[in-house]
Amino acid sequence: MAEWNDLDRELDAWRTEGRDATLWWRDDDARQMTPALERLLGLSEEAGVPIAIAVVPLGAEPGLGECLSRRPLAAVLQHGYAHVNHAPAGSRKAELGPGRDAETVLAELAEGRRLLAPFDGALPVLVPPWNRMDPSLLARLPAIGLEAVSAYKPRPAPEPAPGVRCANVHADLFHMKGRFIGERAVLELIVDHLAARRKGMVDRCEATGLLTHHLDLDDACWAFVRKFLRRTRDHAAVRWIGGREVFWP
Numbered sequence: 001m002a003e004w005n006d007l008d009r010e011l012d013a014w015r016t017e018g019r020d021a022t023l024w025w026r027d028d029d030a031r032q033m034t035p036a037l038e039r040l041l042g043l044s045e046e047a048g049v050p051i052a053i054a055v056v057p058l059g060a061e062p063g064l065g066e067c068l069s070r071r072p073l074a075a076v077l078q079h080g081y082a083h084v085n086h087a088p089a090g091s092r093k094a095e096l097g098p099g100r101d102a103e104t105v106l107a108e109l110a111e112g113r114r115l116l117a118p119f120d121g122a123l124p125v126l127v128p129p130w131n132r133m134d135p136s137l138l139a140r141l142p143a144i145g146l147e148a149v150s151a152y153k154p155r156p157a158p159e160p161a162p163g164v165r166c167a168n169v170h171a172d173l174f175h176m177k178g179r180f181i182g183e184r185a186v187l188e189l190i191v192d193h194l195a196a197r198r199k200g201m202v203d204r205c206e207a208t209g210l211l212t213h214h215l216d217l218d219d220a221c222w223a224f225v226r227k228f229l230r231r232t233r234d235h236a237a238v239r240w241i242g243g244r245e246v247f248w249p
């Protein structure tokens with residue numbers, strides 16, 4: 001468990017070493033503009049911090065694209081296709097997991113890409129639902145126009161397949177059961193990733209990513225996000241990045 005002071009100390013160490021502690025923010029599961037999504041975008045703007053919204057293509061309202069196009073700090077990523085679980089009973093949830101016919105999955109993803117084409121600012125980035133996918137699909141993504149992926153935990157490589165970049169997130173506000181893990185647990189995930197980067201134990205160049213799910217945030221989550229954005233934005237070592245720079249620095 002970490003405290004705000006631990007975060008400050010870790011960021012101070014980055015400053016002492018003269019390096020930018022790059023951070024980025026991904027939010028999942030958007031299908032339509034809701035009060036929660038409005039609130040989230042408001043926090044991003046208030047803090048001047050970019051945000052990447054992972055939109056579920058199937059059923060995404062065209063109005064969402066219009067709303068997001070008026071938000072210069074918001075980028076759009078592709079969150080699978082329908083966000084439907086196809087994993088066998090007893091296995092961890094996955095839409096793009098092994099065991100499905102690859103041609104079917106790729107056809108769905110290509111259709112998802114077509115559905116998001118009208119969204120201004122949509123990047124060719126796939127966010128697999130539940131942060132997992134059959135790794136053998138990676139090499140085939142460029143053929144359907146997807147050029148990057150984003151899942152959870154330190155990335156295996158900056159480019160896990162030819163023409164496919166990767167930038168993951170490292171601090172999910174929720175347990176698998178969908179409850180806030182608490183401020184100190186999130187801070188620990190962030191401080192641990194920053195420290196591991198600084199010491200070269202993981203890829204130093206992968207920005208540390210915060211993951212939220214706007215539909216599920218309770219008051220404590222909202223308060224944490226707001227405080228985290230302000231606190232980091234005001235630290236001299238921090239550089240919040242967004243848009244293409246997260247994947248193609």
Ligand SMILES: [Zn+2]
Binds near residue numbers: 079083
């Ligand atoms: Zn999701």
